[in-house]
Amino acid sequence: MTESKPAQTRTLPKAKRAFQNAIIAWFSEHAEDYPWRRTHDPYAVLVSELMLQQTQVATVLGRRYFERWLEQFPNVNTLADASEDEVLKAWEGLGYYRRARNLQKAARVVVEQFDGRFPEKLADILALPGVGRYTAGAVVSFAFDQSVAIVDANVARVLARLFDYEGAVDLPAGQQQVWAWAEELVPGDGVRVYNSGLMELGQKICTVRQPNCRECPVFAFCATRVPEQLPVKKPRTSTVFVDEHVVFSRDEDGGILLEQETGKRREGLWKLPEASDPPTGKIVLKMQYSITHYRVTLIVHEVCDAKSRSGRRFSAAALEAIAMSSPYRKALVALLANDDFALN
DNA sequence: TAGTCGTGGTC
DNA sequence: TGACCAAGACT
Missing domain, CATH: 3.90.79.10 (Nucleoside Triphosphate Pyrophosphohydrolase)
Structure with missing residues (x-):
């Protein structure tokens, strides 16, 4: 890990296309077959993204929350018409129960304000309850393949290491920085694959502990020499x-x-x-x-x-x-x- | 803005 | 075993 790196922060924009292609090529080889990747239905994508907020993939897969939810509430109309008891029961064990109520509120907004047709504009999706910048970008890129950047914990970690960023990524200044980099790097085409690949790179290769730099497809672009020390985060409130x-x-x-x-x-x-x-x-x-x-x-x-x-x-x-x-x-x-x- | 909101896995 | 962490959003 001590050999010199050919590419540094300043040269990355020039190599942007190569970086994007490396992510896309790697993901084409290593993509996991998650159930939410088998559909482009924006409602189903929204369901998966709400379930996955601050929740690990294995948790959602384990008890088949995503599949069972879509069997019970296959579209915005069935979810909008459900009782809160049914909604909370279907969410039981996932935690952050406000997400479930927000998901139903969002379905009702789509039914009432968009006549049941899921909006395609980023601003409209961002306005839905429980949907922030990450989730809105995820829906439009995964469902509609729109060229929009996303930053979750995985992407923030990848970018902090890629640019050797030593600020706290969970403070406003750090968030602003990683989002700016994400937007600079996002490709005009193939965003669905690129965004999925960037997140999965963080999940599988650029992990929190012991990142596997030897198998990283974008190692040549990475500025940090101490990946295990990044990203920096603000101190936690004590137990x-x-x-x-x-x-x-x-x-x-x-x-x-x-x-x-x-x-x-x-x-x-x-x-x-x-x-x-x-x-x-x-x-x-x-x-x-x-x-x-x-x-x-x-x-x-x-x-x-x-x-x-x-x-x-x-x-x-x-x-x-x-x-x-x-x-x-x-x-x-x-x-x-x-x-x-x-x-x- | 810092606190809040759940749960399960990892080391 | 306790601290850290996760496909964040909201107040």
């Missing part, structure tokens, strides 16, 4: 440890008490009810989960007489059909498994 006390309550018919989250973010998702302060009742489960920078210890108290509490009771079978974030889903699975064991 805060908190305890969360909740209630596990079953009535004589086996109905389990749950309440629905309020507030703007996780609104509509069901959860175990919050315990009184100070909490009472025997502790029947402790588990840990993370949410943003919080490290939460979930402490479940069994409460026998909770008849006066608000909320709704569900049978064990009915629990399957409602939307719940992963920590509470896992807690309930563990609680009911213990219960079955005790009965045997």
